[in-house]
Amino acid sequence: MYDIRPAAHADLDAVTALILRLQADDAHHIGYLGETLGDVAEELAEFEPDWPSCTVVATDDSGRVCGALSVEVDAELRRAFLHGPFVDVPVNHPAGSRIWDQTADALYAAALPLFGDVADRELLGHTGHRRLAAFAERHGFSAARPCGIHTLAGDGLRNLLLREASCPRTGPAREMRVLPTDPAVHEAVRVLHDRCFPRTHLSGRTLVDGRKGYTVVVAMDGDRVLGYASGKADPGEYYVDFVAVEPDVRGNGVGAALVTELVWKLAERAGARPQAAAAILAGNRSSQRLFERLGFRLHLELVAYRVGRAA
Template structure:
């Protein structure tokens, strides 16, 4: 139905338009992407080492992109993430489901040949729980369903007080500096709290993925840290880790507030803050809801390991 070809840099604008249309529908939504054109353009532009060399398209006869899958890979972690597959078909197509899967399969087959996937067989997908076609696609290709994650957001009038109010533990919540001991403690705590995650402790501390980090320290050393980054439409809280002996004392909430303030100061304010929390992590949900965050949507992960 569509021709499959490698993406080119000049395809980016048309691909962003395609993904914006499909992201607005939970039945097509993929969790690695935002929903606005600015967010999606930034996310695609951030794929390493570039977007076009790691993406393949399904194009109509007139050359218009009607499907795409993009690949992000990290050789150090030994894992890759598939942004898609996105497939757009006429709503009244008589064989919508079958054609969707045929195009998606062709996109995946072509994507598996991109050089950045050489030697990497640990793959992940992530999509809205209503994206049933993605779940079926994952199962057919040997992916197993992993934990459901819940996206919590804080917007508008509820976000502003968090950014301007005094931060708890203000004397200890501060940006990560150059102190080698504190940096080493952040790496150790990150690896302990988030084993086998998408970013290693070293990558986090060295800024390899563009994170801003704030830390809380005390007489015994590191109490906890929070890390995140700014996107075009939101401030994203990616990691919050607190030493087990300090949990329940408000350190996590103080770190989140300090991180959001630091991101807003560095990158400018945004209309929304967001965080993704694994379903069942009740302590983290309580921590974020205490700050005013509310449930926005639920996403399901799929993984194919070696």
């Protein structure tokens, strides 16, 4: 059994190396720390409010870091997100599964004070991470629909960046704009986001107020918002997080134009990245078709586990 203690700033390099190693294996892959391995160090370094204050680690007898679990609490949503548990066990160890289970449970127990009074908790892992699925079941988490991570790289990404991203002109003065400061546009995007993604990790208000650093591209028809796409430029990829289009204009190419414009804006602002990525819920055929037409292909499947969700 490993020893469990609060993390310290000096643990950053060891935790980063641990997660890099484990994320490379589907059987140990856990989401929320970036889908590209190169993202992990920056995600940890910028973890809010302060990475060591919301992280616990497991160490062996020599003091080597063998496990980690971080907790992110969103006070506005009254939800908490688990980044982990990440546990390293010796290869082919006869008691490997028991060591993983005991360490993961101990990390979670040590992290409980970090949740405060927030009972709504969520974690995300690869569908092939059987130990994480068992951990979730032990602690009362229920599985949601799997989510596919679709990626685009190489010539496909270059072709996307060279596409004409103008919005189809089937109405007056349609245009693509980075989220303007107009309060009416902010409100329209907020309402559309909360209507299309009512149970997601990010509220519409947080999306438009800029606190999380998202780039938001809006399709306009005069003063009317037709849809939006939002995302970030991570160290290893352009990440398309949300795309929403008003029902009466779907199927007219607005979504594809938004995605194209967003990736172009991310590239313009942040420079080159080796790939673009997007998360799509299993069964959302319209979104799958949209990204497939743009050249995205399924890279991996993740599943969310959640407990304590309010009725």
